[in-house]
Amino acid sequence: MLKKLKPGDALFQGIIYVLFGVFTLSCIYPFYYLFINTISSNDLSAAGDIKFYPQQIHFDNYSKVLRISGLSHAALVSVYRTLAGTFLTVGASAFLGYLFTKKEMWGRQIWYRSVVVTMYFSAGLIPWYITMHNLHLTNNYLAYILPTIITPFNIILVKTFVEAVPPSLEESAAMDGAGVLRSFWSIIVPLTTPILATITIFSAVNQWNSFIDTAFLMTDTKYYTLQFLLWRYLNESSSLAALIRSSPDMAASVQNMQTPTSVRMTVTMIVVLPILIVYPFFQRFFVKGIMIGAVKG
DSSP, X not given: OGGGSOHHHHHHHHHHHHHHHHHHHHXXXXXXXXXXXXXXXXXXXXXXXOSSSOOSOOOHHHHHHTTSTTHHHHHHHHHHHHHHHHHHHHHHHHHHHHHTTOTTSTTHHHHXXXXXXXXXXXXXXXXXXXHHHHTTOTTOGGGGTHHHHSOHHHHHHHHHHHTTSOHHHHHHHHHTTOOHHHHIIIIIHHHTHHHHHHHHHHHHHHHHHOOHHHHXXXXXXXXXXXXXHHHHHHHOHHHHHHHXXXXXXXXXXXXXXXXXXXXXXXXXXXXXXXXXXXXXXXXXXXXXXXHXXXXXX
């Protein structure tokens, strides 16, 4: 292709390819750096000697880190939170976005504007905490689920996407006796797969990465998420070392191999890995969904 271009155009495209190649490598390298440090000698990793390739390869870090007290349970909490929160958020966003396109909905404009206004105004951290406390959502698993069910940005995306669906499809279904729920499930959901996949990514990443709500609302360790433990490990290395030493079956590994650096990097990799695995399956829907859902007309 470059041979068919003029020299100036070929040079320009070559520079663009190089720049985007460098940008791509700069995005990939942090994950690669984490991975090679988790499978390399922990002493070399702690000294900062692992830069571009692994040395003295081993995979003991992953099996040993998963035996840290509370880590496996925290991973389950994060998984349950992500699955339940994403399912309810996507379902509510899809149905509300669809309802807000129906002119016969009572008070449609008022309800829609009431939802959208929450994107621009917030009461602040202290009123939020007081509200959650008064609703008995401290040390309560529902605190991870209920506040995220209604997400204005997702509703706007779905509403704009549904408005591009030809009304004649629903009119034909209505003539055959289909109600609102039937039309939504049989017509709207199949046609809005790209935008639903897009908001699924948004919701899943948000649920999986969230840890601030755990820090403020949860004092019981059984509600700790994997991300909260990672945040604590990254910010309190002394607590991390104490946690490792407190586990009897980890004592030998701490003496021989494990270091706070290796554990922090391994936990970070464990946290990032599920999203890296899931995202490619939704990527083909992402661009189409976000473009159609964000642009009206």
